[in-house]
Amino acid sequence: MKNEVSPPAEEGSQNQNQNHNQQHPYAFHVSGPRNVPSINWRDLISSTWKNSNYKRTVIACFIQGVYLLELDRQENRSHENALAPKWWIPFKYKLVQTLVDDRDGSIFGAILEWDRASALQDFVLVRPSGAPRAVLALRGTLLKSPTIRRDIEDDLRFLAWESLKGSIRFACSLKALRSICDKYGSSNICIAGHSLGAGFALQVGKALAKEGIYVEAHLFNPPSVSLASSLKTVVERAGDMWRKVRAMLPYAQADMSERSAEMAISGSKQWMPHLYVNNSDYICCYYTDANGAAECSGSEKENVKPIISGAASSKLFVLSKGKQKFLEAHGLEQWWGDDLELQMAVNSSKLISRQLKSLYSLPASEQSPLTGKGR
Numbered sequence: 001m002k003n004e005v006s007p008p009a010e011e012g013s014q015n016q017n018q019n020h021n022q023q024h025p026y027a028f029h030v031s032g033p034r035n036v037p038s039i040n041w042r043d044l045i046s047s048t049w050k051n052s053n054y055k056r057t058v059i060a061c062f063i064q065g066v067y068l069l070e071l072d073r074q075e076n077r078s079h080e081n082a083l084a085p086k087w088w089i090p091f092k093y094k095l096v097q098t099l100v101d102d103r104d105g106s107i108f109g110a111i112l113e114w115d116r117a118s119a120l121q122d123f124v125l126v127r128p129s130g131a132p133r134a135v136l137a138l139r140g141t142l143l144k145s146p147t148i149r150r151d152i153e154d155d156l157r158f159l160a161w162e163s164l165k166g167s168i169r170f171a172c173s174l175k176a177l178r179s180i181c182d183k184y185g186s187s188n189i190c191i192a193g194h195s196l197g198a199g200f201a202l203q204v205g206k207a208l209a210k211e212g213i214y215v216e217a218h219l220f221n222p223p224s225v226s227l228a229s230s231l232k233t234v235v236e237r238a239g240d241m242w243r244k245v246r247a248m249l250p251y252a253q254a255d256m257s258e259r260s261a262e263m264a265i266s267g268s269k270q271w272m273p274h275l276y277v278n279n280s281d282y283i284c285c286y287y288t289d290a291n292g293a294a295e296c297s298g299s300e301k302e303n304v305k306p307i308i309s310g311a312a313s314s315k316l317f318v319l320s321k322g323k324q325k326f327l328e329a330h331g332l333e334q335w336w337g338d339d340l341e342l343q344m345a346v347n348s349s350k351l352i353s354r355q356l357k358s359l360y361s362l363p364a365s366e367q368s369p370l371t372g373k374g375r
Helices: 009-022 052-074 116-121 148-161 168-184 196-209 227-247 252-266 326-330 350-360
Strands: 093-100 107-114 134-138 189-194 216-220 274-278 315-319 342-345
Touching (some): 052 093, 052 107, 052 134, 093 134, 107 168, 134 196, 148 196, 168 189, 189 196, 196 216
Parallel strands (some): 274 315
Antiparallel strands (some): 107 134
């Protein structure tokens, strides 16, 4: 009888890990998007990145890759069997920097850049129109013991104050975004996040917008519930009553006209983030609050110019599937689903106006001039 030779222990272990990764629920070929077109030479003529569904899908995959960077770290996966790279490699991007929380060593963000060498292998000679030169992607909360403490700490920070500026992650994200804006120009940059990461992306993007530096932003399930916002609502109701009284007083009309002129000047150029909201997700659904009534249109009208309420607005994409479980409604995976039907809000909600109004409250003379490349 022929003796069977067993593979070396190390080789056997590697094969076992590879087989396990192939069946892992977060493997790209298991839970990733289906029927996504590959970038090829045809993109030189008609860029796939100009398709809003493709762009949303790819950017959501980049954020999923950041979640998996941290999971790969926690589970000690090597470069050979890591899950994360599969979520950006098919789209011709490469990892150039990870953002690490010094408090626990966890990865909460990453910078991905267009991979020219990989693209050339498929005869894509130049970066397709609409494809960002670099993307800063930020993950949300991971309910895993190595990182849950710091994630929840920042969740509670937002819940209490509706601000994340005191977090180490805010400072680190802002520094990273400034760096790639200086390197490539803000018009070639995109910032994106999911859940808590979307909260950071919104506030970091807003911080640069106050300086006149506008970057494309894609925010999935951004947090909208906080104790601070509840208190603000009470104050605003009192303020609304006072404004009604004030409007009856002499010279009120002249004052209103002067204020409108100031807003028209300071808001001549606007930062308009893309928000993706599920109506069944109680964490982000207040962006569609009826008080800021968002008029919805079919997804085929996505390029309709938004009607700007006051001076603050965004592109708000609403997903309504009836009653859903929270984890499904708040999940990132839904945003690359094949059956996704979105409605686009062409008016800003009350919450969006409150989030962005500080960008347009200063006279133009007090705003910083645009600086850097490509602006």
